[in-house]
Amino acid sequence: MRNIVDEKNIMQAITINGSLFQLVKVIGPLMGGSVAGIFSPNVSISLNAIAFMISGILLTRIKVQEIETSVEIEATQSGFLSSWKEGWQIVLNSKTLLASIIFGIFSVLTIQMIDAQIVTLFSEVFPNKPGFTGWAISAIGIGSLFVVILLNKLKKISKFGWFFGTGSLLIGVMTVGFGFLSDYNFIVLAIFLSIIGGIGNGLTFTAVNYIIQTEPPKEAIGRVTGIIDSLMSILFIAGPLLGGLLITQLGVLTAFKTIGLALSIIGMAGIFLQNLIWKQNKSAKVQIEVKVKVKVKEGNESC
Secondary structure, three states: OOOOOOHHHHHHHHHHHHHHHHHHHHHHHHHHHHHHHHOOHHHHHHHHHHHHHHHHHHHOOOOOOOOOOHHHHHHHHHOHHHHHHHHHHHHHHOHHHHHHHHHHHHHHHHHHHHHOOHHHHHHHHOOOOOHHHHHHHHHHHHHHHHHHHHHHHOOOOOOHHHHHHHHHHHHHHHHHHHHOHHHHOOHHHHHHHHHHHHHHHHHHHHHHHHHHHHOOOHHHHHHHHHHHHHHHHHHHHHHHHHHHHHHHHHOHHHHHHHHHHHHHHHHHHHHHOHHHHOOOOHHHHHHHHHHHHHHHHHHHHHO
């Protein structure tokens, strides 16, 4: 993204991208289900393939800003393990990046643990209303879309604790609330909790993408992004497995309460201890940038 837009427009670009991402999470399943229901799944899949082709054509029209990229060439030549190691050195030397990634991991892991189990939960709480599950999932997307659109007015994020901490807290509140749904059996409460959780998801989503684009040196964004994407891929596998295990051991309602309470505590810690957790060592950041620039210079000389 920093190769496409100016530095001053990074926040706006991230929120626009995020709002579209959350919007299609709501509209996409509805459109896909409607097309598959009216015609057939084959037609839906064919339209999906056409959409990918159109996206590829549009991407070829994007103009990328000219920046130094020799470090990426050097990374390719030096091999995967070397690039992976250097990326982790950047992450571990940046307290802001490391703290944000840890909070992001807990948030995503929790979402993945409950995402696959929402159907189980709502089947138990609302056994005669299967449509309620779709409503709740769409409400999460609507909450995320709403907050991402509001954040479009911001120029930058300076207090990461408010974003990561509040995001984790709101997702935790939603999860705990879902654990008490059987006591109320009220769909409006489920929709309200879903919107709250969606807002928390939107805050975390925006903060993670912003810090990826702004915290690492330009020349190292690819490496840091690769590390974060790899971690997220692991969570997409581990989350449902852990969620299923907890539900098997504790029951679906108790599992939601336990997971939500843990994430709420983590979120409050992020809010109240943000000055300690996200206190960036400026000299360390300068040192990281100097190291990366030296590698770029070495790459230019070798080329």
